[in-house]
Amino acid sequence: MSGTITFPNYPASNRVPGVFADLDPSKANTATVNLRxxxxxxxxxxxxxxxxxxxxxxxxxxxxxxxxxxxxxxxxxxxxxxxxxxxxxxxxxxxxxAQAIAAKGSIGITGTPGSSGSIIFEIDGELVTVSYSPSDAPADILARIPAAMAGVADIPVSACAVAAGVLPLTALNAGECGNDILLAVSDASSDYAADGLTITLTQFSGGTIxxxxxxxxxxxxxxxxxxxxxxxxxxxxxxxxxxxxxxxxxxxxxxxxxxxxxxxxxxxxxxxxxxxxxxxxxxxxxxxxxxxxxxxxxxxxxxxxxxxxxxxxxxxxxxxxxxxxxxxxxxxxxxxxxxxxxxxxxxxxxxxxxxxxxxxxxxxxxxxxxxxxxxxxxxxxxxxxxxxxNQLAYVIRDLRSFQAPYLVKKLVSDSTAIPAGSSAINAPVVKQALISRYRQLEDGGYVQNSTNFAANIVVKNIGSGRLQEALPIDVANQVRNIAMLVQFRKS
Structure with missing residues (x-):
């Protein structure tokens, strides 16, 4: 390799004899952004x-x-x-x-069960099973629901005391999101109606702020x-x-x-x-x-x-x-x-x-x-x-990382010859480097049309150590649909 070799740390002024190794990690960095x-x-x-x-x-x-x-x-x-x-x-x-109101809903039961069975309630999609027998009044069945809820993880509501055949429920978190909690009875427990029970579900509402x-x-x-x-x-x-x-x-x-x-x-x-x-x-x-x-x-x-x-x-x-x-x-x-x-x-x-x-x-x-x-x-x-x-974020991060080493270089005019190993760059050098990097991104399937990129990229030295770049990035498309024209024959 001809030209000047630039060491990141080793001083050219050293006169002490010996063999010294200076580490440059720029060619070994393969780290990627951790996507959180x-x-x-x-x-x-x-x-x-x-x-x-x-x-x-x-x-x-x-x-x-x-x-x-x-x-x-x-x-x-x-x-x-x-x-x-x-x-x-x-x-x-x-x-x-502080001013938010929690959404409220309720479960009501009427009737007298003619036999034993169970009801599977759905509270925000979580299944809560409650049993009943012929000796139960509606209040007895409702009173079992809070204990059954306590045995199921991640139910976003609390239950209050049963009153007048109704179990009031309140969203744990106050605000509008509580209005989206749904109550239902699972199809698997549809025998409760034949056993003489009627269930009334009042969906959650009233949550504000x-x-x-x-x-x-x-x-x-x-x-x-x-x-x-x-x-x-x-x-x-x-x-x-x-x-x-x-x-x-x-x-x-x-x-x-x-x-x-x-x-x-x-x-x-x-x-x-x-x-x-x-x-x-x-x-x-x-x-x-x-x-x-x-x-x-x-x-x-x-x-x-x-x-x-x-x-x-x-x-x-x-x-x-x-x-x-x-x-x-x-x-x-x-x-x-x-x-x-x-x-x-x-x-x-x-x-x-x-x-x-x-x-x-x-x-x-x-x-x-x-x-x-x-x-x-x-x-x-x-x-x-x-x-x-997602693609734009990836490509922008890649090109930023790729050009980061230039920030410790000297910027010279476009007509200045730059020998290999020099600590200087100019706009034409950066332009060719970006074209090469874009082709690597194209090989990886992240972008496309590198020929168009090479023909239209602009890198300008506008003075005072500043480069301006116009990068015609063309991200890869995704297959969305395939339309088939079926031109059938009858011979």
């Missing part, structure tokens, strides 16, 4: 960790201690770990808002820690602007000043029309929302598993389509398993879709962002797919 997941949700006062500070969660059992059994945070961790059993998981716990007031400060406490996959249940009118500002491209986590990236995943109840109306009002390239209609499991559980499914896929390859990822949540009712036309409607309203197999398994079908219009108000599909955001 973060769940933002409420804790209970019984939890052992304070609110407002993100903490790493070692296990589901630890989450129950850290955030309180039955809390939003503990339940979200459990469902996240149903899908991503190994990846690094953090939780940003929040306290209930999510902890949006504490959200900005809690998010700010994340500091410079990067979290690529963020699950958050707060889609109310007060919380949505907070999420949009924190991850925006101007001063947020996607801005040039932070470059921390990350994407928020959420889920919501509602009819097709209600979800479509919601989607029409949201426009955020860093937010993905999955409507889940009347699934027995809450949106909190859905978003936790969706976030985990994305994390698992992206750690393998950020360009892989996030589809056919099986979840463990229960599907909605048959009437809410959407037709092809209805699914397409949601996708044009900025909302994501799922599939349901014959055995009831729910799987992610397609994840898109809620971004639909540009700043001028025109339709814009630039940020349509959630995968695009």
């Amino acid at each position: 997941a973060l769940l933002v949700c409420q804790r209970l006062k019984t939890g052992t960790v304070p609110a407002g500070q993100a903490v790493i969660v070692p296990s589901v059992s630890a989450a129950r201690t850290m955030f309180g059994a039955g809390s939003q945070a503990a339940i979200a961790v459990k469902h996240y770990r149903n899908i991503d059993t190994f990846g690094e998981l953090w939780v940003l716990p929040l306290d209930d808002d 999510n902890p949006f007031a504490a959200l900005p400060a809690a998010l700010a406490n994340l500091g410079t820690s990067a979290f690529d996959f963020v699950g958050c249940p707060y889609l109310d009118a007060s919380s949505l602007p907070v999420l949009k500002e924190f991850w925006n491209d101007t001063v947020g986590r996607w801005s040039w000043g932070q470059e921390l990236f990350g994407h928020v995943f959420s889920a919501r109840r509602g009819t097709l029309g209600q979800n479509a109306a919601f989607g029409a009002k949201v426009n955020n390239e860093h937010l993905t929302v999955m409507p889940m209609f009347d699934s027995p499991h809450s949106p909190l559980r859905w978003l936790a598993e969706i976030t985990a499914g994305v994390a698992v896929k992206c750690r393998i390859d950020p360009g892989l389509p996030i589809t056919q990822v099986a979840l463990t949540v229960s599907p909605p009712s048959v009437v809410n398993c959407l037709s092809l036309s209805e699914q397409n409607t949601l996708l044009y309203d900025g909302l994501s879709i799922f599939s349901v197999a014959d055995d009831g398994t729910v799987a992610i079908l397609r994840l898109i962002t809620t971004y639909q219009k540009n700043a001028a108000g025109f339709e814009d599909d630039s940020y349509l797919d959630a995968e695009t955001m």
Whole structure:
């Protein structure tokens, strides 16, 4: 190798005889970014960790201690770990808002049982079994429910004393999210009606005020820690602007000043029309929302598993389509398993879709962002797919890391000859290096059209030690659908 060899530490002024080795690790660095997941949700006062500070969660059992059994945070961790059993998981716990009201529901029973049997209640998808006999009054059966609930982990409600044939229930965490807890009676216990019992379920309602007031400060406490996959249940009118500002491209986590990236995943109840109306009002390239209609499991559980499914896929390859990822949540009712036309409607309203197999398994079908219009108000599909955001974060991080060694070099004019081993660079050298790096990214399947990149890249030395680069990055596409024209014959 000809030219000057630049040593990072060994001084050229040394006159002491000997053989000296100076270490340069720049050619050996193969480290990659650790892609963390973060769940933002409420804790209970019984939890052992304070609110407002993100903490790493070692296990589901630890989450129950850290955030309180039955809390939003503990339940979200459990469902996240149903899908991503190994990846690094953090939780940003929040306290209930001081003005928040907890949602309430109830279970009522009337009649006299003609024989013995059992009733299997579903509370937020968790099964609670209660027995009865001919000697029982409705109040006796209702009184057994709290003890049965205590034997089932991760039920997000508490029971009060039975009064007038009704067992009142209250969400453990106050706020709007409690309204999404569903009550049902399992089909497996349908014999209770034949035995003379009538059950009346009053669904949860009345929960108000999510902890949006504490959200900005809690998010700010994340500091410079990067979290690529963020699950958050707060889609109310007060919380949505907070999420949009924190991850925006101007001063947020996607801005040039932070470059921390990350994407928020959420889920919501509602009819097709209600979800479509919601989607029409949201426009955020860093937010993905999955409507889940009347699934027995809450949106909190859905978003936790969706976030985990994305994390698992992206750690393998950020360009892989996030589809056919099986979840463990229960599907909605048959009437809410959407037709092809209805699914397409949601996708044009900025909302994501799922599939349901014959055995009831729910799987992610397609994840898109809620971004639909540009700043001028025109339709814009630039940020349509959630995968695009993952790919851009990966490529930007790669090119930043690739060029980091240049920050300890001298910058000379484009016409200056640079011998091999020199500690100087110029714009043409950087340009060729970027073209070479882009081709390596193309070989890895992260980007495409390297010829176009090489023809259109611009690297300029604008003086005072500053380089400006225009990089025509073309991320790889995902296979979405295959249309076959079947031109059959009859001979």
